Amino acid sequence: MIDEFSQIPIKMLHILSIDHVLYQDNYFQDRFFKHVTLKNRITQIKEEGILKVKQIGCSAQNREIYMLKAGRGSIKVLLWSQMHGDESTATLALFDLFKFFQSEDQYHALRKLILDHCSLYFVPMLNPDGAEVWQRRNAQGIDVNRDFLAQQSPEARALVKLQEEIQPDFGFNLHDQDSLWSVSGTKKPATISLLAPPADSTSTPTPSMLKAIQVICAMNRLLQQQIPGEVGRWRDEYEPRAVGESFQTKGIATILIESGGSASEKQKGRKLIFQALLYAFEKIASTAYRNENPIDYLQIPFNNKEIFHLLIKNCKIETVNGVIIGDIGLNYTEQFSTKEHLYTIADFGDLSTFSAYEIIEAESIVVLSPISIDSRPNLRIKHSDGTLTYLEDGVMIA
Numbered sequence: 001m002i003d004e005f006s007q008i009p010i011k012m013l014h015i016l017s018i019d020h021v022l023y024q025d026n027y028f029q030d031r032f033f034k035h036v037t038l039k040n041r042i043t044q045i046k047e048e049g050i051l052k053v054k055q056i057g058c059s060a061q062n063r064e065i066y067m068l069k070a071g072r073g074s075i076k077v078l079l080w081s082q083m084h085g086d087e088s089t090a091t092l093a094l095f096d097l098f099k100f101f102q103s104e105d106q107y108h109a110l111r112k113l114i115l116d117h118c119s120l121y122f123v124p125m126l127n128p129d130g131a132e133v134w135q136r137r138n139a140q141g142i143d144v145n146r147d148f149l150a151q152q153s154p155e156a157r158a159l160v161k162l163q164e165e166i167q168p169d170f171g172f173n174l175h176d177q178d179s180l181w182s183v184s185g186t187k188k189p190a191t192i193s194l195l196a197p198p199a200d201s202t203s204t205p206t207p208s209m210l211k212a213i214q215v216i217c218a219m220n221r222l223l224q225q226q227i228p229g230e231v232g233r234w235r236d237e238y239e240p241r242a243v244g245e246s247f248q249t250k251g252i253a254t255i256l257i258e259s260g261g262s263a264s265e266k267q268k269g270r271k272l273i274f275q276a277l278l279y280a281f282e283k284i285a286s287t288a289y290r291n292e293n294p295i296d297y298l299q300i301p302f303n304n305k306e307i308f309h310l311l312i313k314n315c316k317i318e319t320v321n322g323v324i325i326g327d328i329g330l331n332y333t334e335q336f337s338t339k340e341h342l343y344t345i346a347d348f349g350d351l352s353t354f355s356a357y358e359i360i361e362a363e364s365i366v367v368l369s370p371i372s373i374d375s376r377p378n379l380r381i382k383h384s385d386g387t388l389t390y391l392e393d394g395v396m397i398a
């Protein structure tokens with residue numbers, strides 16, 4: 001019998017068959033955890049004795065930055081997450097990987113392949129001071145990912161010192177991205193975005209960049225099985241102050257992975273990063289990444305911005321200056337203290353070329369205060385079944 005799985009390589013099927021839930025580290029209650037939680041969990045992992053734990057530095061406010069090591073192989077892989085404090089999805093995925101590598105079960109052969117051939121060095125939460133107050137920058141106000149030339153932040157210095165010590169062959173730079181990025185030509189959210197950062201301003205592929213591209217080609221194929229059309233590629237604009245470019249210039253095959261999607265989908269990103277990294281490790285350990293055609297990288301569409309969080313479509317809109325037929329595109333910001341969504345008007349008029357995470361086909365909208373871009377809307381939305389939803393000063397009341 002031919003089924004849709006018959007086209008999937010057996011090793012990819014093997015990774016896709018891993019039940020992520022079994023390895024999800026439930027020590028973390030949500031994605032807003034702070035350094036103290038991470039530190040307590042790392043203390044437990046250290047006591048369990050399977051992964052090696054080392055402190056590699058301190059943040060500006062004296063919080064410990066840790067490195068965890070798994071494996072004994074000659075191929076050295078360095079991964080770091082949360083250099084931007086409010087980007088914790090990959091940190092959670094790394095703890096799930098720690099649990100996977102600490103387990104003994106039917107995936108023994110996969111674990112052995114990876115750990116015999118690779119030494120994996122993980123730095124979860126490079127910017128603990130940013131995480132403490134849920135902000136991108138560190139406590140000095142520095143964007144750590146623009147500090148790899150100047151090295152004024154202790155966080156950038158700690159990562160560079162570790163890189164110089166271990167001389168990795170591969171680097172994984174793990175971030176979250178704005179949920180409003182979408183994939184060109186698909187109108188789907190860029191749930192995962194990938195990039196092999198350039199080594200210089202010409203973006204000419206260097207040997208390390210080509211290796212990174214080949215690993216990305218493999219990860220993209222796996223991700224397309226899980227999230228068809230939701231993988232985007234960043235444009236390779238050279239940013240010499242960023243860590244990715246800085247490491248690529250040093251000959252480290254460096255890969256940027258950004259987890260997108262809406263706030264409610266961050267658990268999906270956690271699972272996808274767990275799977276994509278395991279597949280990348282398998283390809284690196286077996287050197288099978290060398291069989292990838294780098295041209296496939298160019299088939300991954302670029303990221304663009306063609307989605308809203310909420311799109312109210314094609315309805316009668318009663319404005320203070322008369323009735324029109326049109327669409328309203330709205331985006332929210334997530335309030336850190338209340339976790340409430342606060343909507344603002346992103347665009348208004350004919351938005352037929354856009355999509356959204358949530359689309360409302362309303363019957364009519366009454367605009368209760370004048371509409372302007374970036375303002376908090378006051379709207380009464382009448383749905384086709386007659387029910388009403390209100391947006392009061394940007395807060396949705398159903």
Ligand SMILES: [Zn+2]
Pocket residue numbers: 083084087175176
């Ligand atoms: Zn980031």
